[in-house]
Amino acid sequence: MKIRRWYWPAVALVAFAGLVFASLGIAKPAPQAGAVTQATKVTLQLKWVTQAQFAGYYAAKAKGYYTAAGLDVNIKPGGPDITPEQVVASGQAEFGIDWLPSLLSSRDKGSDLVNIAQVYTRSGMTELTWKDSGIDTIAKMRGKKVGNWLFGNEFELFAALVKNGMDPTKNKGVTIVQQPFSMDLFLQRKIDSASAMTYNELAQVLESKNPKTGKLYQLSDLNVIRMESVGTGMLEDGVFVRGDWIKDSKNQATAKKFLEASFRGWIFCRDNLAECTSIVLKNSPILGKGHQTWQMNEVNALIWPSKQGIGVMDQRAFTRTASISRQFGVIKKLPSGAFRSDLAKAAVKALKAKGQDAVGAKWRKASVKVTAGGK
Known part of the structure; x- marks a missing residue:
């Protein structure tokens, strides 16, 4: 194998530097660790x-x-x-x-x-009903169409319904409607009650216009039944x-x-x-x-x-x-x-x-x- 001409002088220089460090009692600089640690x-x-x-x-x-x-x-x-x-x-x-x-x-x-x-x-889970419906308690949901998203989101509501003598898993005493991830069914009054998180669906209703007034809905238009307040939060x-x-x-x-x-x-x-x-x-x-x-x-x-x-x-x-x-x-x-x-x-x-x-x-x-x- 050929060795380039500059190689031997370079080796000699490195060796000489090592001798100088050693004679002076100075440790050779340690190689620096990588600046970036793998995340x-x-x-x-x-x-x-x-x-x-x-x-x-x-x-x-x-x-x-x-x-x-x-x-x-x-x-x-x-x-x-x-x-x-x-x-x-x-x-x-x-x-x-x-x-x-x-x-x-x-x-x-x-x-x-x-x-x-x-x-x-x-818990931020609530059930919303319209104020003019008169459904202001879980007990008054008997015989009504009650919305929920299901897929594991239903447990608080179902517990509240069972507590009031209904069996939502078998539609006994109440009809469970799978609610889409919007409030359209509720706003169109196709269901009597809708599940709503305080931080999401409640706001969606309040951000919608009341067709009768042309203005946004107000909290005074709604009954907000919190699962915390009914004991199943x-x-x-x-x-x-x-x-x-x-x-x-x-x-x-x-x-x-x-x-x-x-x-x-x-x-x-x-x-x-x-x-x-x-x-x-x-x-x-x-x-x-x-x-x-x-x-x-x-x-x-x-x-x-x-x-x-x-x-x-x-x-x-x-x-x-x-x-x-x-x-x-x-x-x-x-x-x-x-x-x-x-x-x-x-x-x-x-x-x-x-x-x-x-x-x-x-x-x-x-x-x-x-x-x-x-x-």
């Missing part, structure tokens, strides 16, 4: 489409909180044909977001999924993972980092409603600025204040959700091992050490103006 890639499967319901996660990504934690987070929107539990159980995502009753139902059927953070501390959006995945210590460290960054995103959204709404809008939600602003405000109300720190499961609330689920047939037996709070507590502790308010005791809802069509 841990994880996927988060949302319960539903892009909207302010998930603003904290989008904020954590946009503000660089995930990156700072060494994470590369892929946020996957959900939809009517996507079940987060199935996505996570199959290994297509490390983290999922869904309501606790849906998670418990999945576990009851044999899945190995574990809630590691309960972000929403109270259940815990909703929480973060879950596979049980076998979280047993690994490396994955526990990843999960703790993910939760800390996500919680910081939610804290940002609590304290910066307008900017956080803008972050959501940059991710192309279906509905506009007015609707997302309303939603951000109402979602904050389901999280804050968080007495034990954001994401830490309230044992009493969990027990209530599990008991109602069992009493009304959502699950066959009371669950064990369905959640763990150590990772959320560790994340909250880390945030507090960095001066972050993870409780939000002084938070108050803002006044948000309803806009036509949510624009």
Whole structure:
């Protein structure tokens, strides 16, 4: 093999430099480590489409909180044909977001999924009826057409109906109508009652024009029956993972980092409603600025204040959700091992050490103006 002529002088120079460093007692400069550490890639499967319901996660990504934690987070929107539990159980995502009753139902059927953070501390589920219908209680829904989206969203409503002597699973005493993901059936009065989240479908009704007046509908036109008020409110959006995945210590460290960054995103959204709404809008939600602003405000109300720190499961609330689920047939037996709070507590502790308010005791809802069509 030929050796280029400049090679031998170069070797001699390197050797000479080594002798000089050695004679002077100076260590040779160590090679620099790579400036960029490989980020841990994880996927988060949302319960539903892009909207302010998930603003904290989008904020954590946009503000660089995930990156700072060494994470590369892929946020996957959900939809009517996507079940987060199935996505996570199959290994297509490390983290999922869904309501606790849906998670418990999945576990009851044999899945190995574990809630590691309960972000929403109270239920946003309601049933809407028209004020002039006279249907202002669950009991008065007997013999009526009651709408719900189903696909795991029905448990709070079904529990309330069973509590009042009806069997929605067999259409006994009430007729369940599968509600589309719009409020058209309700606005057209084709159903007597419609399921509505405080942060979404309620706003859709208020953003619609009353054909009789030509003006937007008002809260005074509606009966808003909250599942919390009828005693069947259940815990909703929480973060879950596979049980076998979280047993690994490396994955526990990843999960703790993910939760800390996500919680910081939610804290940002609590304290910066307008900017956080803008972050959501940059991710192309279906509905506009007015609707997302309303939603951000109402979602904050389901999280804050968080007495034990954001994401830490309230044992009493969990027990209530599990008991109602069992009493009304959502699950066959009371669950064990369905959640763990150590990772959320560790994340909250880390945030507090960095001066972050993870409780939000002084938070108050803002006044948000309803806009036509949510624009």
